[in-house]
Amino acid sequence: MPVNTRDPYDPTNIFARILRGEIPCREIYQDAHALAFHDINPQAPVHALVIPRGAYVSLADFTVHASDAEIAGLWRAVGITADLLALTDPGYRILSNIGGHGHQEVPHLHVHLFGGRQLGAMLPRT
Structure with a gap:
């Protein structure tokens, strides 16, 4: 198990505020485990974010502390x-x-979906 899987969660982060309904979003999908919405600063013609409803900082935090239902629900x-x-x-x-x-700019686990055009190479070659 990774040593640092539970960084402190900041309940004032923008995604926590969206989940509480304090900040609006352009919702695409929601269920008991996740919320999907359009990114406010799209990096591709289609750019969405999917976030778990639980207070998880990172993938390590999520995979260690989330329930099997939460993990399956996010994906x-x-x-x-x-x-x-x-x-x-x-x-x-x-x-x-x-x-x-x-x-990582927001300390709440989130998954970006990019599409709508050919996206090219993932990382520049070094």
Whole structure:
């Protein structure tokens, strides 16, 4: 098990506030385990975010502390959201930034869905 799987959760982060209804979002899908909505600063023609309803900082936190139903529910919501946005064919990218090196900007686990055009290489070659 990873040593640091439970960084402190900040309940004032923007995704926690969206989940509480304090900040509006352009909702795509929601269920008991997840909420999907359009990104306010899209990086592709289609850019959505899927977040778990629980207070999880990172993937490590989520996979250690979330229930099996929450874990399955988040990934099911990712697939449903991709279908609702007609991304399944010809394809799309999912991405989750974790921690400082991963450039995570909001300390609430979230999955980006990108699509609507050819996305190119994942990372520049070094």
